[in-house]
Amino acid sequence: MGEPSLRERAIRHLARREHSRSELARKLAAHGDADAVAEVLARMDELGLQSDTRFAEAWVRGKAGRFGAARLRNELARRGVAAETIAEALASGCADGDFERARAVWQSRFGAAPADAREWARQARFLQNRGFATDVIRKLLKESPDESA
Known part of the structure; x- marks a missing residue:
């Protein structure tokens, strides 16, 4: 052969x-x-x-539950996908907003509101590394656990 x-x-x-x-x-x-x-x-x-379009849609579909839009955008750009293709894939694949996805990721990892500034910073860094925007992180970590239900 x-x-x-x-x-x-x-x-x-x-x-x-x-x-x-x-x-x-x-x-x-x-x-x-x-x-x-x-x-x-x-x-x-x-x-x-x-197809780059099909690749981007599959990538977003597979990763959107764990990552924010910024991280998805960066990963796709790193893989050579065009900016307009990325925007279309994010628009179609991220129907629920960044806040809902951030809450789900945060809930699965932490589940409890930060007790002090050090814990708040740790949780914020985790979410930021996952690609969630700063305003989403602030809103999520300010929200009390009773409000999310």
């Missing part, structure tokens, strides 16, 4: 999960020259096997 072709490699990667165009290009670059990789990527796009 010989070495798999670039086309076969691309199909194998896409069979496992959706990939952005730049991710797939990076994975294929080690196995062929730039022109051959560009040709394979164009063919995958032409056949509908690779």
Whole structure:
């Protein structure tokens, strides 16, 4: 058995999960020259096997329950997805707002309001690392547990 072709490699990667165009290009670059990789990527796009829009929507759908919009936006941009595609994916995949998602993430991790400034800072850092906006964090951590019910 010989070495798999670039086309076969691309199909194998896409069979496992959706990939952005730049991710797939990076994975294929080690196995062929730039022109051959560009040709394979164009063919995958032409056949509908690779789509940045589909990748972004799947990514947001899978991660929106754990991360805020800022983190999702940054992760997609890091994977080479265009800004307008990211905006569309976030608009369709994050129907419930950042506040509701932040509350769910906070509830699963902490569940109790911060007792002092040190605990407040710890909880705020956790939510900030998850990509939630500062105003959402402040609103969430000021809210008493009785108000959320």
